[in-house]
Amino acid sequence: MFFVRQRGNHCGLHAIQNMFKTAAVTAEDMHSACEKINTDTGDPILNHESLGGDWSVEAIVTAICQQGYDVYRAVQSREQRCWSGASIEELLTQQQFRGIILHQPMRHHFACIRPENVDGDVQLYYVDSQSTGPIRISPRLAERRCLALAYSWEPYVVMGDEMDYVAPKISIMEASAVLKERPRVRPSTKFMQDWEALENMSKKQKVETQ
Numbered sequence: 001m002f003f004v005r006q007r008g009n010h011c012g013l014h015a016i017q018n019m020f021k022t023a024a025v026t027a028e029d030m031h032s033a034c035e036k037i038n039t040d041t042g043d044p045i046l047n048h049e050s051l052g053g054d055w056s057v058e059a060i061v062t063a064i065c066q067q068g069y070d071v072y073r074a075v076q077s078r079e080q081r082c083w084s085g086a087s088i089e090e091l092l093t094q095q096q097f098r099g100i101i102l103h104q105p106m107r108h109h110f111a112c113i114r115p116e117n118v119d120g121d122v123q124l125y126y127v128d129s130q131s132t133g134p135i136r137i138s139p140r141l142a143e144r145r146c147l148a149l150a151y152s153w154e155p156y157v158v159m160g161d162e163m164d165y166v167a168p169k170i171s172i173m174e175a176s177a178v179l180k181e182r183p184r185v186r187p188s189t190k191f192m193q194d195w196e197a198l199e200n201m202s203k204k205q206k207v208e209t210q
Contacts, residue, residue: 001116004168006129009054012110014129016064019099019112019158023168025063030055033063057103060110061156069098069160074146077154081147085157088113088139092122096159102146103154113142 002021004014016025034049037058048056055063061071076084091097092115099114111128124142125134145151 001125001134003127003133004129009050009052011053011129012055012060013053015101015110015112015127016060017168018127018129018134019101019114020163021114022163022165024163024166025067027053029066030059030063033059033066036062036066057154057156060101060103064101064158067160067163069158071101071156071158074100074155074157075153081149081152083143083147088124088143091115091157092124092139094159096161098158098160098162100142101156101158103156105152105154113137 004017006014013027013030017023034045037043037048038045048059064071074083074085076082097115099112102111113124113126115122116125124137124139126137127134146153146155
């Protein structure tokens, strides 16, 4: 199951990648989105992107729209939070439903929920790049967390065709960790016997020449 773990302050980018299940959208695309916001509104790029990432909600939404997708906010932030548009259960029945970007203002963090086809059954998964991987969640629980003030997940529904798959890049540190995790392979018994015989022969020859 596709999962990109967070690096630096790139939770917004990784939320997009984990939702689309591809690394097709890059940090360069995020910067391009910030440039578009600056061109369209005059708002400085630094209001939407730091040197280490940390993108704004506007940058996240713009980056997705620049890929040709429709994005809309599913919760109206009023005194009484309410869900607008199709419910998540209804969205799961639509082929164009790609997932939901979740902005978590209290944590200054982005995550996502996405549909997964598991043995012919479409299920919903919560994906946080700071966790160990995708976690199955019910549509009703996801909606409740979006509406509850204790969580206040700000959901942005994304609709469109499936995005082409691009494998995520593995950092040098991650590659090193993978190498360290490889199991040690012990040589076969015959190899060890031949090696010991060769070593004994070498010792015998050394004694005979002395």
